[in-house]
Amino acid sequence: MSSSEGASAPDWYAEPLSWAKLQHIESWLLGAGPERWPDEVPGAELELAQGRVDLARRERATLSDATVRARLSLAEAGFRRVLSDSRADAQDRRHADAGIGEVAALLDGPAPSVADVGAFKIRKRSAWGARPSIPSRVHRNTRPWRKITVHHSATSSAGLATGSATASAEAIRLIQKDHMETKGWGDIAYHFLIDPAGRVFQGRDIGYQGAHAGGNNNIANIGICLLGDFEHARPDPRAMRSLEELISALSARHGIARSEVHGHNDFRATECPGKNLMAWVQRYSHGSGL
Ligand SMILES: [Zn+2]
Structure with a gap:
């Protein structure tokens, strides 16, 4: 959509994680949404970047190393945009910092087995x-x-x-x-x-x-x-x-x-x-x- 009439308020928060959801956020960010809802931009960037990290981790066992790295670097760029965005609040910044740390750990660490998915504390x-x-x-x-x-x-x-x-x-x-x-x-x-x-x-x-x-x-x-x-x-x-x-x-x-x-x-x-x-x-x- 090229005009702001096509923009809609962020409505993906109720969607479970999927590539379709991330595409939805990405097209919102590329469209007229940010102009109409500027305060929603850091939240959208975080949701997108974190989603990329989570899906890269979830699908890691089935993807090539190059694909995983490409996805993680896109995620890291998103977290960095939040850190340099004056609309981001303290909580957004903490999330972005944690996200950058998570990307670094994933890039350095050994490939996890499928069984590790969800192995959180x-x-x-x-x-x-x-x-x-x-x-x-x-x-x-x-x-x-x-x-x-x-x-x-x-x-x-x-x-x-x-x-x-x-x-x-x-x-x-x-x-x-x-x-x-x-x-x-x-x-x-x-x-x-x-x-x-x-x-x-x-x-x-x-x-x-x-x-x-x-x-x-x-x-x-x-x-x-x-x-x-x-x-x-x-x-x-x-x-x-x-x-x-x-x-x-x-x-x-x-x-x-x-x-x-x-x-x-x-x-x-x-x-x-x-x-x-x-x-x-x-x-x-x-x-x-x-
Ligand atoms: Zn209840």
Whole structure:
């Protein structure tokens, strides 16, 4: 489109990672979008550059070294554009710096095996100061995991928004307290929690059934909660990246179909996981695997 009439506001945030998504962002950046939404440019550049890195890593085992290097250098150029863009805020700059570091590590490191995809760090319960579960109130999971359900915590705070690990740990302790003291459950409801900076925390031990989807819906159903309120806000791209990696790692390990990735409101009438996150879940579960 040559005129600004053809430009649309950024709308790719709810799209799971794919080359089509990256092409979509690229054509937005090359079109009239940046003129009409200048403040969205750093976010678009970051989403594009990070997407190139993630796909290069994911497809590395099947690509030539030259192709991987070409993709990574495009990503690095994108991160550098963000660093020199006066519209980028402190969080954008931190993301760009981390991205440049990640590109360097990928270029230097040995080629990872396919099994390494999604081999990110999961922080243990001690990292957020969990209290022990109450054994008489939790149930061992006895069947193969068949579903994954995505939730939001429906909470937001200034601390959480800064991406501080301390604020995230505090938010998770409060959720556990509510679940154990107010709801009377044996532990925090979810198996995993993801904070706005993309950190993944272990919640309830995966050896036990969760308490996140209501009654029998919890059977063989892994619960993942993103910290934040996504009825009103858009999830941080770093959190979405971790969510997608966690889901693909869990799906690969347990043989869970893409169509069995749900949002809480697939099981009951609730706002959870918020319309901005639910849009992603729906596109993910209806999409084809990469
Ligand atoms: Zn929920």
